[in-house]
Amino acid sequence: MPVDACEAVPAPMPVDPAPGAPLGHLDSPTEDGIVGPYALVRGWAAGTATGTDAELFVDGEMWAALPLSSRRPDVCDAYPDVGCGTLGFEVRLDFRRLDHCPHLFELVTQHPDGTAQVVGRQRVQRVGQAGIGPRRSVHRIEDARITQALDMIVTADDEVVACFGSWRSTRGWDAHCRNLMTGAEERGAADHETAGVGLALGPSGPLVGFEADSARRTGGPATFGRGIRMNDGAHFWQSVSVGHGFAIAAAARIDGWNSDIFLGEESGEGAWGHLATEGLGVPHRQTFVDPYHLIFTTRYQGSGVPRLIRVDADRNVTVRTYTGLPAGCEGVGTAEIVEGVGLVAGTYSDQLPWRGGSCAEVGLLNPETGATTGWQPVGGADVIDILDLGDGFFAATANFPARVMLFSPELERIDLVSLPGEQVGGLAVQGGELYAASAGHGWAEVFAYPLAVEPVDPPTEADPETPPAPGSEMHFNLVMRQTVQPCSGCGLWFDPQGNAAKEPRLVVRYRDGGREQTHTYQHASGDRPLEAYYLAPPGETGPRSSHQQALLIKESPARIGLVYVDLSDIPPGAEILEARLHLHLHTHEGLANSDRESVLRVSRGVRRWDFDTVDWNQTAAGVPWTTPGGDEGSLIREIRADRDLWGRGFNKANPDADFDFTAHVTALQEDR
Structure with a gap:
């Protein structure tokens, strides 16, 4: 409101x-x-x-x-x-x-x-902002040798994998990663310090990079995914990323704290090659941000030179020097793309608070130049992980004391929860909950927190692009564009495939005069129709009937989705309880099996269009769009392949997806 x-x-x-x-x-x-x-x-x-x-x-x-x-x-x-x-x-x-x-x-x-x-x-x-609810315990380990919570990831099967480790003073415990839903585990080298574990999602499951000694050079297939141990000496701070059809793992040798980079298949199978690099500091975490694998290195115990290491699609290694780091920080320890914000980075410090050190800050990192800007202190020794939550919000963990924090698109901290202990690991989102882990000497525990992410409240003045509908009319008018396209064939295709019952439909539930009512809007229903159409540039269209009641949405080649429903039959004073848009994924080409990264921007349509004559250049016969390809107003929501499709169990095998538009229809009702 x-x-x-x-x-x-x-x-x-x-x-x-x-x-x-x-x-x-x-x-x-x-x-x-x-x-x-x-x-x-x-x-x-x-x-x-x-x-x-x-x-x-x-x-x-x-x-x-x-x-x-x-x-x-x-x-x-x-x-x-x-x-x-x-x-x-x-x-x-x-x-x-x-x-x-x-x-x-x-x-x-x-x-x-x-x-x-x-x-x-x-x-x-x-x-409107992000918020964290009360926590529940998911998994606890008690062992005198454990000291650390490490990385965390969500698999393609929507299962959370968490990793735990130990310091040299507690050797004798084989650090491991555990699937919290199935109980499956992958263990590192026995009796070997494991202060770092790398996790990345490959096509065959998670790739797990452990620190290892010379006795454990390679790993066999894990009970989930693939374990990686490939070095010719003692290594620390293993990290892993997958992209461009191959995997990169990085580790630091203890003989001078130089970085070793290993190149392997994205499945984790086969031999791993070695890309020789020297004097580049200690790798902490890494990520894939097209077009690069990015490895973030720091100083450690006074040794090493903090650098940003990049590996491109041709396996070329380039190095950038960080600039603009906060005073006293040892380098960038982690970074992640936050949609609409950029590459958000977190600092690392080897000086713990009781030694007078405190360098936990978040800021922006330019992957092309290594320049950093906008640093905001968040308290603690260093930032461990950063996770995009959508709508510009993100979460981060920090050590000493252990804490999980939420941030606004302006990098302002808006929520904080403390965890037991002083050491914290990675983050993951599954089933609408935020997972985080912390550890102390002799124990580690994973917690799940209810998570809510709401769009920032609109300005108090009416949006000049989307004036309130006159009188008692109410129009549900969407424009859908792809803003993140991870591969040339990656797009989203919703299509009923000849089944009228699978055509797009909007279901609105409301309360009026103490009675609950439900209206279903669908093209096949006739009395309460829904119109859907996708636009393509001239010369790239098929038969008009193939575009009607279908939504093929791609950034390149451009395909734009349109949805329109007249909701004026809902009484103006009714309370909107729920509004969900149901769309059927094409069961052969609706969503690529490897696509976890596509993002659709869903905006308010500001022009009424004609179902029978609309095309790339015109809203109706003889009436041009202001901008070819559709005129749009303010953002309503995003649809993300990882969160809104895979994360909720929707894919080509389970194609009947639905998306929540309750807040938008409520706002339309309030503007009448």
């Missing part, structure tokens, strides 16, 4: 408790602060009835209990008469059903006489 459409919430009246009445305060969120879909509520309450908790009310509705479970010596010092038991609360709560408007938060306790007492009030703004 645009902010200018919200009901005003006046500044809350201060609470002035009577003598002997309970006291309390909301420390977080602050007055006129903001909350996203999930947020931490923190504060204290004192003088309450014995055995009772505090409660949070939002706009007069009881929202959640706030157990008093922590000590607050600061409150005891300020109010010596209230006693010094457990007065504090700290609870992560779900605010997803609050609209994006100001709301009144009230802290309520029970007076010893049994009456409810408001002891704190804050006016809080609900905004």
Whole structure:
């Protein structure tokens, strides 16, 4: 809801408790602060009835209990008469059903006489952003030799693989990676320090790169994917990436901290070749960002030269020197592409906080030049992993103390959760949850957090490109373009393949006058039609009937999808409960088996088009587009192959996909 459409919430009246009445305060969120879909509520309450908790009310509705479970010596010092038991609360709560408007938060306790007492009030703004919910434990290991949580990945089967290791002081434990869903494991060399493990997704499953000694030169097939151990001496900080049809693994030799780069098949099978490189620092993590495999190296224990190593499609190795690093940092330890933002990097420092070091910062890295900009400190020793969450938001982990953080497209930290221990590993998203792991001496644990990512709230002024529909009309008008095309044949093709029941359909569920109603819009239904068409440049079109009720969407050669539905039959005052667009993937060519990277931009269409005459140059006969190929307004959402198709089990074998447009239809209804 645009902010200018919200009901005003006046500044809350201060609470002035009577003598002997309970006291309390909301420390977080602050007055006129903001909350996203999930947020931490923190504060204290004192003088309450014995055995009772505090409660949070939002706009007069009881929202959640706030157990008093922590000590607050600061409150005891300020109010010596209230006693010094457990007065504090700290609870992560779900605010997803609050609209994006100001709301009144009230802290309520029970007076010893049994009456409810408001002891704190804050006016809080609900905004669109990313948020992390309460955690659950997924997997725990207890072994005196374990010290580290390492990398993490999601397989093509939507299963999470997590890796764990040990330091030299705890040798005797064979570090391993574990599929958290099936229990399958791949283990490294026994009795060998494993401070680093590399993971990458190959066509046959994960490739797992372990540190290894000379006794374990190669690995056989893993129980999932392929284990890689290929060196002629002791190596540290193994990292792996897959792209351009081959795999790259990097490691540091302990005789001078130089980098060795190994070249192998993307399946992990066969012999691995060696690309000789010298004096390039210690590789920490690496990634594939077309057109390069990128390897991020740092100094370690005063040795090595931090560099960005690149391997292109022709196996050429080039090196770039980092510039613009924050003072005191040892180099870039990790980086990942964040859609709409760029290559987001995290720093590494070998100086732990108790040695006076703290160099955990996130910024932007130019892969062509090695230049870095926009660094933002996040606290801790170093950044371990970065993960794109969509809509410009991303997550990152940092060490000492262990923490998971969410960031806005402007690199502003917007949420933080602390993990047990001081050392943290990689990140993964599966089933709408964010997975993270931490470790201490003798244990490691994987946690899953509910994750919500909402588009940033629109500006308060109406979008000049998409004025509200006049009167009581409401139009669902989409333009769909591919913005990330990982290969020449990679596109998304939704097609009913001659089955009218599989034609695109929009299902809207709403409540009006206390009754729930469902409207289904589909071309075959006649009374509530949906029109779908894909555009192609002149000279590249097939029979018109092959474009109707089908959506072939590619960046090159250009194919643009259009969807239109008239929703004006939904009563203007109805509450939208759910809106889902159902699309059937072509079962032969709808989604490439290797395509986990395609991204579609779904925008508001700003021109009505005619189903029977629309083409690349015109919306209707004799009526040209302003821009050939379709006129579009603001972004509605993205459709990502990894998150929205593979991540939800949709593919050519399971082709009946659906996509959530509830927020968009709700916004259309509110603009009527």
